[in-house]
Amino acid sequence: MVLSPRPETQFMKSSIGIQTFFEPRGVVIAGATRTPGFGYGIPLMLKRLGWGDRLHLVNPSGGEMHGMKVYREVGEVPDPVDLAVVIVPAAAVPGVLEEIGRRGIRHVVIESAGFAETGEEGREIQARAKKEAGKFGIRIIGPNCVGVLNNSNQFATVEVIDEALNPGPIAIIAQSGVFGNVLLDNLCQRRMYISKAVTLGNRMDVNECEVLDYLGDDPDTKAIMMYLEGAADGALLRETLKRVTRKKPVLILKSGRTGAGRAATASHTGSLSGEDELYDAVFAQTGAVRARTLEELLEMTRVFSTQPLPGGNRLGIVTSSGSLGALATDVAVDEGLVLPELSRATVENVRRAAPKWMNVKNPLDVGPSGQYTRAFPALMEDPAIDMVIAVTIIPFAVVRTLKPTGITGKMWFGDIAEIRKRTPQKPLVVCAVGNTEFIEQMAEVSGDEVPVLTSPETAARSLAELWKYSRWVNG
Amino acid sequence: MVLSPRPETQFMKSSIGIQTFFEPRGVVIAGATRTPGFGYGIPLMLKRLGWGDRLHLVNPSGGEMHGMKVYREVGEVPDPVDLAVVIVPAAAVPGVLEEIGRRGIRHVVIESAGFAETGEEGREIQARAKKEAGKFGIRIIGPNCVGVLNNSNQFATVEVIDEALNPGPIAIIAQSGVFGNVLLDNLCQRRMYISKAVTLGNRMDVNECEVLDYLGDDPDTKAIMMYLEGAADGALLRETLKRVTRKKPVLILKSGRTGAGRAATASHTGSLSGEDELYDAVFAQTGAVRARTLEELLEMTRVFSTQPLPGGNRLGIVTSSGSLGALATDVAVDEGLVLPELSRATVENVRRAAPKWMNVKNPLDVGPSGQYTRAFPALMEDPAIDMVIAVTIIPFAVVRTLKPTGITGKMWFGDIAEIRKRTPQKPLVVCAVGNTEFIEQMAEVSGDEVPVLTSPETAARSLAELWKYSRWVNG
Numbered sequence: 044m045v046l047s048p049r050p051e052t053q054f055m056k057s058s059i060g061i062q063t064f065f066e067p068r069g070v071v072i073a074g075a076t077r078t079p080g081f082g083y084g085i086p087l088m089l090k091r092l093g094w095g096d097r098l099h100l101v102n103p104s105g106g107e108m109h110g111m112k113v114y115r116e117v118g119e120v121p122d123p124v125d126l127a128v129v130i131v132p133a134a135a136v137p138g139v140l141e142e143i144g145r146r147g148i149r150h151v152v153i154e155s156a157g158f159a160e161t162g163e164e165g166r167e168i169q170a171r172a173k174k175e176a177g178k179f180g181i182r183i184i185g186p187n188c189v190g191v192l193n194n195s196n197q198f199a200t201v202e203v204i205d206e207a208l209n210p211g212p213i214a215i216i217a218q219s220g221v222f223g224n225v226l227l228d229n230l231c232q233r234r235m236y237i238s239k240a241v242t243l244g245n246r247m248d249v250n251e252c253e254v255l256d257y258l259g260d261d262p263d264t265k266a267i268m269m270y271l272e273g274a275a276d277g278a279l280l281r282e283t284l285k286r287v288t289r290k291k292p293v294l295i296l297k298s299g300r301t302g303a304g305r306a307a308t309a310s311h312t313g314s315l316s317g318e319d320e321l322y323d324a325v326f327a328q329t330g331a332v333r334a335r336t337l338e339e340l341l342e343m344t345r346v347f348s349t350q351p352l353p354g355g356n357r358l359g360i361v362t363s364s365g366s367l368g369a370l371a372t373d374v375a376v377d378e379g380l381v382l383p384e385l386s387r388a389t390v391e392n393v394r395r396a397a398p399k400w401m402n403v404k405n406p407l408d409v410g411p412s413g414q415y416t417r418a419f420p421a422l423m424e425d426p427a428i429d430m431v432i433a434v435t436i437i438p439f440a441v442v443r444t445l446k447p448t449g450i451t452g453k454m455w456f457g458d459i460a461e462i463r464k465r466t467p468q469k470p471l472v473v474c475a476v477g478n479t480e481f482i483e484q485m486a487e488v489s490g491d492e493v494p495v496l497t498s499p500e501t502a503a504r505s506l507a508e509l510w511k512y513s514r515w516v517n518g
Numbered sequence: 519m520v521l522s523p524r525p526e527t528q529f530m531k532s533s534i535g536i537q538t539f540f541e542p543r544g545v546v547i548a549g550a551t552r553t554p555g556f557g558y559g560i561p562l563m564l565k566r567l568g569w570g571d572r573l574h575l576v577n578p579s580g581g582e583m584h585g586m587k588v589y590r591e592v593g594e595v596p597d598p599v600d601l602a603v604v605i606v607p608a609a610a611v612p613g614v615l616e617e618i619g620r621r622g623i624r625h626v627v628i629e630s631a632g633f634a635e636t637g638e639e640g641r642e643i644q645a646r647a648k649k650e651a652g653k654f655g656i657r658i659i660g661p662n663c664v665g666v667l668n669n670s671n672q673f674a675t676v677e678v679i680d681e682a683l684n685p686g687p688i689a690i691i692a693q694s695g696v697f698g699n700v701l702l703d704n705l706c707q708r709r710m711y712i713s714k715a716v717t718l719g720n721r722m723d724v725n726e727c728e729v730l731d732y733l734g735d736d737p738d739t740k741a742i743m744m745y746l747e748g749a750a751d752g753a754l755l756r757e758t759l760k761r762v763t764r765k766k767p768v769l770i771l772k773s774g775r776t777g778a779g780r781a782a783t784a785s786h787t788g789s790l791s792g793e794d795e796l797y798d799a800v801f802a803q804t805g806a807v808r809a810r811t812l813e814e815l816l817e818m819t820r821v822f823s824t825q826p827l828p829g830g831n832r833l834g835i836v837t838s839s840g841s842l843g844a845l846a847t848d849v850a851v852d853e854g855l856v857l858p859e860l861s862r863a864t865v866e867n868v869r870r871a872a873p874k875w876m877n878v879k880n881p882l883d884v885g886p887s888g889q890y891t892r893a894f895p896a897l898m899e900d901p902a903i904d905m906v907i908a909v910t911i912i913p914f915a916v917v918r919t920l921k922p923t924g925i926t927g928k929m930w931f932g933d934i935a936e937i938r939k940r941t942p943q944k945p946l947v948v949c950a951v952g953n954t955e956f957i958e959q960m961a962e963v964s965g966d967e968v969p970v971l972t973s974p975e976t977a978a979r980s981l982a983e984l985w986k987y988s989r990w991v992n993g
Contacts, residue, residue, distance in 0.1 A: 079919070079920075079923075084915070084916075084919060088915075133875070156875050156885060156886075157874065157875035160875075160877075161874070161875040161876070161877060162877070164874075165875065201913075202913065202915040202916070202919070203913070203915050204914050204915050204918065204953070217841070218841065219839060219840055219841040221838065221839045221841075221885075221886075221911060221912070221913060222839050222840075222841035222842065222911075224913035224915070225839065225911050225912075225913060225914075225951050225952040228913065228914040228915075228952040228953040228956070229951060229952050229953065232953065232954055270841060272841070272844060296845075298841065298844035298845050298847075298848055299844055299848070300848040300852070302851070303847050303848075303850075303851045303856075303857045335975075336845075336973060336975040336976075337842075337845060337951070337973060337974060337975065338813075338972075338973050338975075363696065364694060364696045364697050364700065365694055365697075366692070366693065366694040366696075366697035366745060366747070366773065367697065367812075369747060369773035369774060370771075370773050370811075370812060372773075372778050373773055373774070373775040373778075375778075376777070376778045377775070381778075382778045399632065399636070399639075400608070400631050400632035400635075400636040400640065401636070402635075402636060402637070410631060410696075411631075411696075436696060436697075436700050437696070437700075438676075438677065438678070438696060438699035438700060438703065439679050439700075439703040440559070440563075440677040440678050440679050440699070440703075441559075441677070443679065444554070444559060444677070445554075448554075476700050476704060476812070477700040477703040477704050478679070478703040478704065478707065479707055481703070497813075498811060498812060498813050499812060500810075500811040500812065500813075501811075
C-alpha cells in the first residue's frame with residue numbers, strides 16, 4: 044500500500060506521549076483576548092469548568108481579563124504548566140512556540156488557521172513552526188483545529204455546550220474543528236455521551252494513529268468514532284487499527300472518496316486523501332467499521348456503544364408494520380445476516396394468542412393484533428435468534444386517541460428496558476418512525492441501553508456490522 | 519420483462535374511474551362500532567371534518583352512535599351515497615359487498631385484513647369477494663389498507679392527526695396502511711404537506727398504476743412518493759411511469775429487494791416482488807427516481823417538491839465546514855454532478871473581502887471568515903453554477919454565546935429565503951447539522967421554499983437525481 048504522506052504530516056517520532064493533552068496540570072492560553080472568539084471563550088469556559096487556578100492567560104497587552112491576571116509573555120507564567128493553547132495569528136505562531144519551548148512546556152494545541160491548508164505561504168509558516176517545535180521536542184495538536192475535550196476531568200480546549208460535558212463511552216477523532224464541535228452538539232441530543240474528543244486539524248505532529256492507541260487504552264472509552272479526510276500515514280494506520288480494534292470498535296467516516304472530494308479536503312486541512320479502494324481494503328483488513336454517511340456513523344456508533352456482540356448472524360424482526368420489517372430485512376440480508384425460521388416453541392407460544400390472520404414467522408409482523416408484548420420477548424428468548432430489531436410504530440392519531448385512556452407505548456410494545464435486562468446477551472435495536480413525540484416516548488420506554496433508531500435500514504446495517512465485528516474480535 | 523402477476527392482483531379492466539374514492543358525494547361506513555378501532559374512529563373523524571351530513575353508519579345492531587342514526591344494513595342508507603368503507607371481519611366481506619352492490623354503490627374501500635396476505639383460507643375469501651365485486655362492477659381499494667386521504671376536500675377514510683390535513687403538493691402511494699399513516703405523521707413535521715394519499719393493501723382491484731395516472735393528472739399534486747413491495751403488473755407499471763413522469767416526478771422506495779425481503783412482503787400484502795434488477799431497469803427507463811432508504815425517499819421528495827429543475831449539472835457548494843463540504847462533494851461527484859471552477863467575477867468578488875487564509879474555490883469553505891453572506895449569493899448568481907448546496911453549521915456554544923448580542927443565524931448565513939427569491943431558477947438545498955434548536959432556526963431563515971436537510975450526502979444525491987430527472991423531462 045502506497046499512500047505518500049506529505050513531509051509535514053508525517054508522524055514525529057517523539058518519546059513524549061500525548062496524555063498531557065488530556066490531563067494537563069496547568070494550562071496557558073497564548074492569545075487570550077477581550078473580544079469574542081476562541082481567545083475570549085475558552086478561558087471563560089475553563090474557569091467555569093473549575094480550571095481557574097490552573098489557567099494562565101497570555102496577551103502582550105497584559106492587564107486583567109475575566110477577573111484573572113494576564114501575563115505579557117509565556118515566560119512569565121508560574122508553575123505548574125505543561126500545556127499551551129495557541130490562538131495567535133499564524134504568522135506569530137513560530138515565535139510563540141519558541142517562548143513556549145523556553146518555558147519548558149512540551150505540549151501545544153495550535154488552534155489558529157492559516158497554515159498548510161491555505162497554500163504556499165501557509166505551508167512555509169507551518170514548516171517554520173514545525174522546526175521551532177522540533178528544537179524543543181514539543182508535541183503539537185493542530186494547527187487549524189479546536190484541540191481536545193476530556194469529560195473524565197472536565198477539561199476542554201474548545202467551547203462546547205453544557206450537555207456535551209456529560210461523560211459517556213464514546214470517543215471522537217475528527218480533523219476539522221467545527222465539525223468535531225457540531226458532532227458534540229448533535230450527539231448529546233441522541234443521548235450519546237462522550238469520553239474524549241480530539242480534532243487534529245493539519246496534523247503537523249500528532250495524528251490519528253497516536254490518538255487511536257491512546258483511546259484504545261483509555262478505560263473510559265468503549266467505542267471510537269473517527270472522521271478522516273485522509274490517513275497521515277496509510278501503513279501506520281493499518282497497523283494501528285489492527286491493534287486497537289481488538290480492544291474496542293473503531294467506526295470511521297472517510298471523505299475525499301472522489302477526486303473532487305479530495306481536492307476539497309486538500310485545501311481544508313492540508314491532507315492528501317488516498318484512493319478510496321485502498322481505504323476500503325485497509326478497513327476490511329483491520330476490523331474497522333466504515334460508515335457510508337454521517338448519519339450512519341452516528342447511529343452505528345450508538346449501536347456499537349450500547350449493544351453486546353452477537354453470538355451469530357441470525358436476526359429476528361418483530362414489527363407492527365410489515366413494510367418497515369421488509370425494508371430492514373432487505374438490508375440485513377444484503378449485509379450478511381440471515382432471518383431464520385423461529386423455533387417451534389416460539390411459534391407455538393405466539394400462535395396460541397394470535398388472531399387467525401397473523402403470520403407467525405420471521406419477520407414477525409403482529410399488525411394490530413395487540414400481541415406485540417407477547418411476541419417481542421418470545422423472539423428475544425428464542426435460541427434460534429442471535430439479535431433482534433423491534434420495529435415499533437403506531438399511527439399517531441391512535442396514540443393521541445388512546446392517551447386519555449391511559450394506554451401508552453409501554454403497554455402497546457412492552458417494557459423494552461426491562462426486556463433488555465432479561466436477555467442482556469443479545470443485541471437489540473428499536474426502530475421507530477413517525478411523529479417525534481411518539482419516537483421520544485419510545486426512547487423513554489427503551490431506556491439508556493436500547494438505541495431507538497428512526498431508520499430501518501440503518502438498524503439492520505448496524506447489527507450486520509456488529510456481527511462482522513464480533514467475528515473479527517473472536518476470530 | 520416478465521413479472522407474473524397473480525390473478526387476484528391483476529388490474530380489473532373496469533370502465534369506472536377512481537375519482538369517486540377521493541371525491542364521494544356520500545359515504546357509508548359498513549362496520550361502524552362503539553368500541554375503539556377503525557369503525558369507531560373513522561366516523562368520528564369524518565364528522566369532525568364536516569362530512570356528518572354525507573356520512574351513513576351501518577351496523578347490524580342498529581341504534582345510534584356519535585349522535586348519528588345507525589342503519590342495520592347498507593340497503594337502508596339514503597341517497598346520495600357512492601362510496602362504502604368496509605371494516606367488517608374478512609369472512610363477512612363477500613356478503614357485505616353483495617349488499618353494497620345491490621344498493622348501487624360502485625366504489626369500496628376494504629380496510630379489513632385477513633385476506634390473501636394470511637394464507638390459503640384468506641386467499642379463498644379474497645377470491646369470493648372479488649367475484650362478488652365483479653358481479654356488480656364494483657371498484658375496490660384494498661383489502662388490508664386504510665384507503666385514501668384527500669386534503670383538497672378534507673376527505674379521509676383513515677384517522678390522521680390534524681397536522682397531516684394541511685394541503686400541500688405531495689401525493690403518497692403506499693401499500694401498507696399503517697406505513698402510509700406513519701408517513702403522514704412524519705411528513706408534516708418536516709413541513710411536507712400532502713395533496714392526496716392512498717394505501718392499496720392487497721390490491722385486489724385498484725393498483726398503483728391507475729392511481730399514478732390519476733395523480734399524474736391531479737392539479738394539486740406536484741410530486742408523487744410511492745412505497746412499493748412489488749408491481750401488480752410490471753409491464754403496465756413501466757408504461758404508466760413513462761407517461762406520468764413526463765408530467766411530474768415519481769419517487770419510489772421499493773422493498774422486497776432480497777429473497778427474504780420478498781418472503782416478508784408476500785405474507786404482508788399478498789404481493790409477489792420481482793427481481794430487484796428488473797425494477798432498477800424499469801425505473802431507469804421511465805424517469806422514476808429510486809430512493810435507497812426511507813429517509814432518502816422523504817428528503818428527496820422534499821427537494822423535488824420545492825426546487826426548480828436545474829439547467830445543468832454544475833454544483834456549487836458554500837460551507838462553513840470543510841468536512842461537510844467534502845462529504846457532499848463525494849456523493850455529488852459519484853452521482854454525476856460536477857463541481858466546476860467558480861467564474862472569475864465570483865472569485866474576485868469573494869476574494870475582495872476574504873481573509874488571506876480563505877481558499878476561494880468550489881466547494882467554497884468560508885470557515886469562520888464571516889464572509890458567508892457575501893459568498894453564498896455570489897455562488898447563487900454565478901453563471902458557471904447550476905445549483906447550490908449551502909452548508910450552514912456553527913458550534914451551538916457560539917450560537918448560545920451570540921444570542922444575547924442579537925446575532926442570529928440570519929446574520930451569519932444570510933437571509934436565505936430572500937436569496938432564494940432573487941435566483942428562483944436554481945435549485946438550492948441547505949444542509950444544517952448539529953443541535954436541533956439551531957437546525958430549526960435555519961429552517962425559519964430558509965422559509966418554505968428552501969429545504970433544510972441534515973444529511974450532506976442526501977442533499978447532494980437529491981440534487982443529482984433532480985438533474986437526472988431534468989434531463990429525462992427535457993430530453
